[in-house]
Amino acid sequence: DGGITQSPKYLFRKEGQNVTLSCEQNLNHDAMYWYRQDPGQGLRLIYYSQIVNDFQKGDIAEGYSVSREKKESFPLTVTSAQKNPTAFYLCASSTGDRASYGYTFGSGTRLTVV
Amino acid sequence: KQEVTQIPAALSVPEGENLVLNCSFTDSAIYNLQWFRQDPGKGLTSLLLIQSSQREQTSGRLNASLDKSSGRSTLYIAASQPGDSATYLCAVKRITGGGNKLTFGTGTQLKVEL
Numbered sequence: 001d002g003g004i005t006q007s008p009k010y011l012f013r014k015e016g017q018n019v020t021l022s023c024e025q026n027l028n029h030d031a032m033y034w035y036r037q038d039p040g041q042g043l044r045l046i047y048y049s050q051i052v053n054d055f056q057k058g059d060i061a062e063g064y065s066v067s068r069e070k071k072e073s074f075p076l077t078v079t080s081a082q083k084n085p086t087a088f089y090l091c092a093s094s095t096g097d098r099a100s101y102g103y104t105f106g107s108g109t110r111l112t113v114v
Numbered sequence: 115k116q117e118v119t120q121i122p123a124a125l126s127v128p129e130g131e132n133l134v135l136n137c138s139f140t141d142s143a144i145y146n147l148q149w150f151r152q153d154p155g156k157g158l159t160s161l162l163l164i165q166s167s168q169r170e171q172t173s174g175r176l177n178a179s180l181d182k183s184s185g186r187s188t189l190y191i192a193a194s195q196p197g198d199s200a201t202y203l204c205a206v207k208r209i210t211g212g213g214n215k216l217t218f219g220t221g222t223q224l225k226v227e228l
Contacts, residue, residue, distance in 0.1 A: 102146070105157045107156055
């Protein structure tokens, strides 16, 4: 079955530590996205990539970094510069730049600072 | 700036009742609107995608309408079941602002009681 796989499901980070969240898709989608979800708030866009080796900052990119070396993979690194990283992180993909296409989401990674 | 509002924030209904969830958006310059379902601690599942040129979409007991000129969408759920209990999110894909980005509402938390 085609879909998006996020790992790990739960992640614990110590103060000052960088952690990387994995996102892999086998849908042959060109575009991939990272969102952050906090209680009582809508999803907010962190980074997105419309093609391999290219990515753009979203609305809340500070303290995060990404790479897009392969079409299937779009890992997100939460750096020590992110002051409040505890949140639920969701990865998504869509077929491409066509405006008519919808999004497919992964099952999420819950990150907690300990 | 596009803002998406969902009312009510929470809703509790008895099983079998028909119900309507509301979504409003401030900028009518959108490509499409997508309704998602999110179970606690899980990712988003796409329910319906309505293109800006369409008025409604149907899938089983779900019917979503779109009135772009007034900035409104509704999700109608017929004959509700306890398994429909979840948070329902709407998201619009905006034309302005660059990139292939969605703006999300904060969701309606639905509980269907036996």
